[in-house]
Structures are given as structure tokens and as C-alpha cells.
Amino acid sequence: MDSQSLYKKYEEILLNYLENRNERALYKAQQFGRKMIEQNISPEEVVSMHVKVLSRTMPNLDKETLDAFDFLLEVMVDYGLAYREHQSLRNKQRQLDSEIEVAANLQQSLLKGDVPDCEFADIGVISQPAKKMSGDYYHFVNDNHNCISVAIADIVGKGIPAAMCMSMIKYTMDSLPEQRMQPGSMLENLNRVVEQNVDPNMFVTMFYGLYDPRVQEFFYSSAGHEPGFFYSAKEDQFTELEAKGLVLGLTRSTKYNEYVKKVHSGDMIVLLTDGVTECRTEKGFIEREEVVSLIRDNMEKPAQEIVDHVFYELEKLQDFDLRDDFTLIVIKF
Structure with missing residues (x-):
């Protein structure tokens, strides 16, 4: 899914939730969130999409709200970097744990x-x-x-x-x-x-x-x-x-x-x-x-x-x- 299609899909899901505010709309958002993870969409990109959708569909948003979103975007940039690094370390730890488990079983068998x-x-x-x-x-x-x-x-x-x-x-x-x-x-x-x-x-x-x-x-x-x-x-x-x-x-x-x-x-x-x-x-x-x-x-x-x-x-x-x-x-x- 390219960036334009991703943006349109997110806009559709967000507006649907704002209109209906029900569990079904939330469920669709959760499903879409998983798709974004699969495509390695970073947290700051999600926030950026959110701001763009609101700015287009709600042009009368006050400046304080927009500034708050800008602040959140800056926070999420560092958060996203730290999160990706954390995930990378977790994956490496899982791989290491798996290798140690194999080595431990081999040791028990040999010794x-x-x-x-x-x-x-x-x-x-x-x-x-x-x-x-x-x-x-x-x-x-x-x-x-x-x-x-x-x-x-x-x-x-x-x-x-x-x-x-x-x-x-x-x-x-x-x-x-x-x-x-x-x-x-x-x-x-x-x-x-x-x-x-x-x-x-x-x-x-x-x-x-x-x-x-x-x-x-x-x-x-x-x-x-x-x-x-x-x-x-x-x-x-x-x-x-x-x-x-x-x-x-x-x-x-x-x-x-x-x-x-x-x-x-x-x-x-x-x-x-x-x-x-x-x-x-x-x-x-x-x-x-x-x-x-x-x-x-x-x-x-x-x-x-x-x-x-x-x-x-x-x-x-x-x-x-x-x-x-x-x-x-x-x-x-």
C-alpha cells in the first residue's frame, strides 16, 4: 500500500469513528494499526497522518490544538526511534535465548x-x-x-x-x-x-x-x-x-x-x-x-x-x- 492509499484509508477510518463512535469503528482502527506495523509505519508517521487528516477535514481547528499536535509529533519522533531500537534488541535477545537453549540442550546431551x-x-x-x-x-x-x-x-x-x-x-x-x-x-x-x-x-x-x-x-x-x-x-x-x-x-x-x-x-x-x-x-x-x-x-x-x-x-x-x-x-x- 503506497503512502497516498494509506492516507486515504486512515482518513476513512478516522472519519467513520468520529461519525459513529462505536466498537466496530474502533475494531477497524485496530486492524488497520496492525497493517501499519506490518508495513513498518513509524509512530511519528501515524501522528503526521492524523494531523493532516484533521487539518483537511477540520480547517477551523484552533492554533493551540495544532501546536499540541506539533508537540506530540516531536515527542513521537524520538519515541519511534527508541521503540524501533527496543524492538531490535528484543529480537536479538530472542534469537540469543534460542541459541542458548539449543546449546544448553546439546551440553546436557554431550555431558x-x-x-x-x-x-x-x-x-x-x-x-x-x-x-x-x-x-x-x-x-x-x-x-x-x-x-x-x-x-x-x-x-x-x-x-x-x-x-x-x-x-x-x-x-x-x-x-x-x-x-x-x-x-x-x-x-x-x-x-x-x-x-x-x-x-x-x-x-x-x-x-x-x-x-x-x-x-x-x-x-x-x-x-x-x-x-x-x-x-x-x-x-x-x-x-x-x-x-x-x-x-x-x-x-x-x-x-x-x-x-x-x-x-x-x-x-x-x-x-x-x-x-x-x-x-x-x-x-x-x-x-x-x-x-x-x-x-x-x-x-x-x-x-x-x-x-x-x-x-x-x-x-x-x-x-x-x-x-x-x-x-x-x-x-x-
Whole structure:
């Protein structure tokens, strides 16, 4: 529709409304408004048409009314520019949200870890992202010797870059099966990959351990990751799984020490990310002892029920609004 036809149509609709002042006339105006949006007619152009129609059909309009329309026209010029910019930003945001949704679904598909079913341990896992994209990662492998290796990692950084980094780490781990018996060597290999391929402003913490049922020992190393907990049934006591080591990606030649824990029936290993221990409430951050207390209160339950309960209680303390990615693993022997 050209500008002349548009003007005549608007004049017809406006005069029809002024003559009848009914709902049908208003409905026609609304329908015409949609057509103008489809043709990218700006708000100031609509006001300009309105003034021209009134000036032609009501030539005796007083000067104050015409000046008021001129004022409205000036206002609508800036309003129209701002409105179009707002609409453009909204469209870009919708497109970005759609792309993030696709990336989040892809991340979940790629990084979803299967929890092994084994006779000597009961394993519970919960991993919840604070936003659509998670910076946490966990991974289990049950090898041919019936050993179970477990990795838990946290990327300092969020969004799509963090998800891409996690995917790279996962496939690096999958390509190094011969190293699974050596947690220190696994971290050293991963460290070289991260140092070469990840932005210097993004680094990764990781805890990697392996339980060997043949000797009933848990071997582990850490790359600057949040310390886990070890529960000794004999002593009825929780202690920290302390392990020193630089975060992945700082220097290529980093070496990682390997530690070992003797495991007995009734013992328990707890691994987590800092989204668990740095739970922020109105009173500030919770203490690590509070996490241990929640676990202790539910120790008789299956491992999955323990992690689910801890997550619920800590999420409730945050008014069900996670501030950080949350990953908790409990292994009961």
C-alpha cells in the first residue's frame, strides 16, 4: 500500500469513528494499526497522518490544538526511534535465548554422565545449573578391572565458552583410557590440553579419583578443587579429602601428587563443587560443617536420597534461587 492509499484509508477510518463512535469503528482502527506495523509505519508517521487528516477535514481547528499536535509529533519522533531500537534488541535477545537453549540442550546431551551400578558401592549424584548453561561437570568410568573412576570439575566462567571447555575436557578424558589408573597422570594430561586450548582468563578446577575394589583403596588427585569429605565408619568421623594441586591451565609443566585412602565397609566419600559449600543465604555463606551435618542426618538413606535431600535443604535456604551451579556426589561403601 503506497503512502497516498494509506492516507486515504486512515482518513476513512478516522472519519467513520468520529461519525459513529462505536466498537466496530474502533475494531477497524485496530486492524488497520496492525497493517501499519506490518508495513513498518513509524509512530511519528501515524501522528503526521492524523494531523493532516484533521487539518483537511477540520480547517477551523484552533492554533493551540495544532501546536499540541506539533508537540506530540516531536515527542513521537524520538519515541519511534527508541521503540524501533527496543524492538531490535528484543529480537536479538530472542534469537540469543534460542541459541542458548539449543546449546544448553546439546551440553546436557554431550555431558550427561551415567552413574555406574556396582555391587560394592551405592552412588548418588545431583548436578543442577544455576542458569541454562552449567560450569560444573562430573564423569564416571567403570573399567574392565571393576575399578570406578570419578571426576568432578568446575569451570571459573559461565555460558557457552564454559560449556565448550567442558566438552573438550570430556573428550580428552575419553581419549586417555590408559591413564585412568593414575589420577595424577590424568590431571597432568588434562592440564596440558587446557593450557593449550583454553583462554587464559578461564581456568578449571578438578578432583579425580579411582576406587580399586581389589585392594579397597581410593586413589585421588586434585587440581585446586573444593575439598571433598571422607567418612570413616569405624571412627564415626568426617574428615576433608585434602589434596594440593594447581588449577588446570595455569602452567603446562604442572605435576599433581597422588593420595590414597583405605576404604572399609560403611565408609563414605563425598565430592562436591563450591556451589554446595558457598551456598549464600540472607545471613551470609553457610559453613562446610552445615553440609556435613545435613549428610550425617541422612546417612542411613540410600546415596541418591542423601544428595536429593541436601540439595533441597540448601536450595530452600536460598529461597529456591540457586546462585551457583550445584553438584554433589555421595559414594557409600
